[in-house]
Amino acid sequence: MGVYNKKKHAALAYLFFLPFGVLLIVFKLVPFANSIRMVFYKWDILGTPQFIGFANFTRMFSDKVFLSSLWHTFYFVILVVPPIMVLSFLIAILANSKAYAKGFVRSAFYLPYTLTISVVCLTWSLLYNPYFGLISKFTKSLGLKTINWLVDPFWAMPAVAITTIWWTIGFCVVLYIAGLQQIPSSYYEAAELDGANSFKKMIFITIPLLKRVHVLVIVTQIIASLQIFGQVYIMTAGGPAGKTRTVIQYIYEQGFRYFRMGYAQSMAFVLFLIMLIFAYFQLRLMISSSKEELI
Amino acid sequence: MKRLVVLLFVAALLITTAFAKTTITVWTFFSGGEGFIVTELIKKFNAENPDIEVVEQIVEWGELYNKLTTAVVAGDPPDVSVMHLALIPDFASRGALTAIDNYVSKDILPDYVPEIISKAHYAGKLYAIPIDTHPLVLYFNKGLLKKAGLVDQNGEALVPKTWDELINYAKTVQAKLGLEVGISVESGPMTGERLFIAYYTQLGGEFYDAKSNTIKLDLEKAKKTYEFIKGLYDSGVMKSMDYNTAESLFQNDQSAFHFNGVWAMAVYPTLNINFGVTSVPAIAGSKPYTWGDSHTWVVPKRPKDDPNKIKAAVKFIEWFARNSAEWAKAGHLPVLKSVLNSNAFLQLPMRKDYAQVANFVVPAPSMKGWVEIRQKMWELNQSVILGQMTPEQAAKELQQAIKNVLAD
Numbered sequence: 001m002g003v004y005n006k007k008k009h010a011a012l013a014y015l016f017f018l019p020f021g022v023l024l025i026v027f028k029l030v031p032f033a034n035s036i037r038m039v040f041y042k043w044d045i046l047g048t049p050q051f052i053g054f055a056n057f058t059r060m061f062s063d064k065v066f067l068s069s070l071w072h073t074f075y076f077v078i079l080v081v082p083p084i085m086v087l088s089f090l091i092a093i094l095a096n097s098k099a100y101a102k103g104f105v106r107s108a109f110y111l112p113y114t115l116t117i118s119v120v121c122l123t124w125s126l127l128y129n130p131y132f133g134l135i136s137k138f139t140k141s142l143g144l145k146t147i148n149w150l151v152d153p154f155w156a157m158p159a160v161a162i163t164t165i166w167w168t169i170g171f172c173v174v175l176y177i178a179g180l181q182q183i184p185s186s187y188y189e190a191a192e193l194d195g196a197n198s199f200k201k202m203i204f205i206t207i208p209l210l211k212r213v214h215v216l217v218i219v220t221q222i223i224a225s226l227q228i229f230g231q232v233y234i235m236t237a238g239g240p241a242g243k244t245r246t247v248i249q250y251i252y253e254q255g256f257r258y259f260r261m262g263y264a265q266s267m268a269f270v271l272f273l274i275m276l277i278f279a280y281f282q283l284r285l286m287i288s289s290s291k292e293e294l295i
Numbered sequence: 296m297k298r299l300v301v302l303l304f305v306a307a308l309l310i311t312t313a314f315a316k317t318t319i320t321v322w323t324f325f326s327g328g329e330g331f332i333v334t335e336l337i338k339k340f341n342a343e344n345p346d347i348e349v350v351e352q353i354v355e356w357g358e359l360y361n362k363l364t365t366a367v368v369a370g371d372p373p374d375v376s377v378m379h380l381a382l383i384p385d386f387a388s389r390g391a392l393t394a395i396d397n398y399v400s401k402d403i404l405p406d407y408v409p410e411i412i413s414k415a416h417y418a419g420k421l422y423a424i425p426i427d428t429h430p431l432v433l434y435f436n437k438g439l440l441k442k443a444g445l446v447d448q449n450g451e452a453l454v455p456k457t458w459d460e461l462i463n464y465a466k467t468v469q470a471k472l473g474l475e476v477g478i479s480v481e482s483g484p485m486t487g488e489r490l491f492i493a494y495y496t497q498l499g500g501e502f503y504d505a506k507s508n509t510i511k512l513d514l515e516k517a518k519k520t521y522e523f524i525k526g527l528y529d530s531g532v533m534k535s536m537d538y539n540t541a542e543s544l545f546q547n548d549q550s551a552f553h554f555n556g557v558w559a560m561a562v563y564p565t566l567n568i569n570f571g572v573t574s575v576p577a578i579a580g581s582k583p584y585t586w587g588d589s590h591t592w593v594v595p596k597r598p599k600d601d602p603n604k605i606k607a608a609v610k611f612i613e614w615f616a617r618n619s620a621e622w623a624k625a626g627h628l629p630v631l632k633s634v635l636n637s638n639a640f641l642q643l644p645m646r647k648d649y650a651q652v653a654n655f656v657v658p659a660p661s662m663k664g665w666v667e668i669r670q671k672m673w674e675l676n677q678s679v680i681l682g683q684m685t686p687e688q689a690a691k692e693l694q695q696a697i698k699n700v701l702a703d
Contacts, residue, residue, distance in 0.1 A: 045364050046389040129540055131475055131549065151482065151535040153681055239483055240535065241677035256361045258667045259385065260703075 039266040044259040056266035066267060068242065069250040072157065076246065077225040079161035084221055085214070088169050092176030093206075106177070113170035121234035124163040125150065150236050153243045160231050160244060168224070172217050179213035180206070212289050219282035223275050247271050317607040319349045321592075322363065322376040324356040328561045329625045336621055340614055347607045349375075363595060367391045372595035374608045380414050380425060380589035381659035381666070387417035388663050393594040394420040398609040403616070403631070411589055411630045414658045423591035424612040426619050427627035430587030430656045431489040431575060432649050433461070434545060434553040438569040443468040443551070454573050458494075458523075461552065461576045465532045468551035477532035479541040479550035486524060486533075487676025488669045489586035490554060492657055493575050495520045496584040502660035510662045510701060512694045521679045521686030528680045535680055545570075557649065560626030564644055572645055574652045587656035589630065592616075628653040664700040671696040 039056055041049035060066050095105040112120065128149035130136045136146045149159040183206065191201050229248035232238055238245035247267060255264030325333050330353065337349045352373065354362055360382065366372040378386065386392050399421060404412060407425070415423040433455070440452035445464050447453055455461035465477030480486055500516035503509075527533040536544075545553035546568055554575070563570060577583040592612035594605055615622070619629045620639035628650065629635045641647055659665045675693055678684035684692070 044389060045368060046386075046391050125537075125539070129543075130536075131540060132543060132547075148535065150537060153683070237483065239674070239677055241681060241683060242674045253670065256364070257670070258664060259364075259389070 035265050038262050039269050041262040043262040045261050056263050060266055066250060069245045069247045072244060073226055073246045075157060076161060076228050077222055079158055080164055080225045081221045084165050084169055084172055085217055088172035089176055091173045092180055096177050096180045109173050110170035112167050117230040118234060120167045121231055125235050128159055151240050153240050156236050156244045160235055164231055175213055175217055179210045183209050215282060215285045219278055222278050226275055315346060317347050317603060319347060319375060319608050319611055320373040321349055321351050322354050322373040323351060324354055324359045332622055332625055340611055349611050367595055370598045374604055375592050375612060376595055378591050378593045380591050383423050384417050384661050384663045387422045391596050392422045393596050393605060394422060395594055395609050396421045398605055400613060403613055406631045406633050408630045408653055410656060414661055415591060423593045424616050425589040425591040425630050426616050426622055428587040428589045428630050428653055428656050429556045429558050429627045430585045430652050431493060431554060432557055432652060433573050433575050435571050436551050437571055439468050439548060439551045443471040455576050457579050458576045465552050474549055475544060476534050476550045478552040479544040480554040481538040481541045482535045482677060482680060483673040485554055487673040491520055491672060492586040493584055494523055496657045497578040497581040510660050510697060512697055514690050514694055517690035517693060518686045521689050525679050525686060557626045572649050582655050584655045584657050667700050668697055
């Protein structure tokens, strides 16, 4: 056996990195750098890019459709993230309990997450149908007014949000279950000896100790929700009257339908910055919470 | 030695025949019944033309134009692609299509419905071979009309010829039979773009101003059109709905009338519906003009033109157009007059009832960026229906959108 050679070791490390590194550079970093460059250009994909400075950005902030799409996207985040957090936490508690239905609960809530987006959206579109849908049959039998979910300007976005929550909650439930299983049972036993009831155990042990999971769920869900596109594209096509158009949808329309790739890149860049801010907060919170744990 | 010479000779022969065969790749987005017909037609063409081999590549419907754009940029597009007529200006103006004036047979152009072939041109050059038109038409449920007593002396269901008749009949059936709607129609593209263009054109509105040679909206007529559409919704004879709901209501005897494209004729006759099909109604004194787009074949631009390939490609797409009676089984109307008047076409079920519509088709105006305008039309129409915008505001905004797109 040879003597440990630092140089050789490093060379070997680079060699192992090479296959992935080349792919990363060619398919991720170069296009990424290019897309950032394109924010300063007017480019219709088929022609030669034309330098226009910051014109894409000035256009963006006077573009009513962009601003409304940005608002719709935030609105969607607000509609999805808080409910998904609370619900997935409660479901995880149920699934982690000693209840006999544990296995059923776990698979029942995880199953939708394995379906493809088109299956989910088309199924829910049928459920929402005011004339033939299951939901309207149900509300009718209760004597409630039938809501025309996907073409009603007030209900369209909540309807898309409900579908999204149903579809993606399984992922968050899994995260919470993993978090719950890491809490040592001795904590609860000690609390019981001190006479704490289940409510107090929840407030003072479970919720605080899941801090890292809360952060992870909030941030991943915010970032995922900011990128909403498929659901509105399939279920409402951004309608009615553009009331559910989101930023990614508008980027797609501008770039690929209207041949304004530079403008589309600029909007994508703004969305990227917004997501970067959330990712930064996540990192900060994660680091600070892991420091706490060390203490 | 002799054997070797013979062997070499045979090999050379094989190689030359292999080289003589021109391969043409074709991108389509047709699936289901339409896809089946295209595949069969390509098979037939290949059998009839041993020197050309057409290879079909099916691209997902929503992805084809994106992929085509990037393939042209990459310098490796297919030899032929399907393209909607309304998109020709977007691609032709950016140099993504090959002009085929010098390749096309001289006798085919005069055979076309003039309105359609004129839109296959951009800046004076021919860029596409249209194979059909798929206009908006009116479907009616004969059973429901009869049930509501709307019959002529022979006991046949009454067919509305004017908008007033349509609205009258629809309201009568809706009230008498307690239906959800009188007319079921999707409230985005189908109403906002297609019905809009039909009514606007019938009012005498145009998108093209010959005096200034520009695309222009007639503000007054656009406003009137929005008022008309709003009236239909306000009266409850039409309600906001998506495409699938509109179809389901019609197919399940829940609406007496239904606006849709002729492509629905690929399916409706196979269902258990007692229905008829006719042109959209007309404003008294006007012809029943209606919206219609077309499928066309185009030859995407390569970095270097290969005249042999283009020649073979054009041969194939012309052949396809001339054999479009077969393609018409998918419900579309042929746009070559010789095919439109052929027995092969007219003998297809119910085609006689709407074949004449081909003469009143109004395609999208020939402009770059029409896709953006029509998206705007879908949304403005919904804003008007929902009462979030007055017809006048919507007309003005549409006019402004057209100006912006033209100026961009």
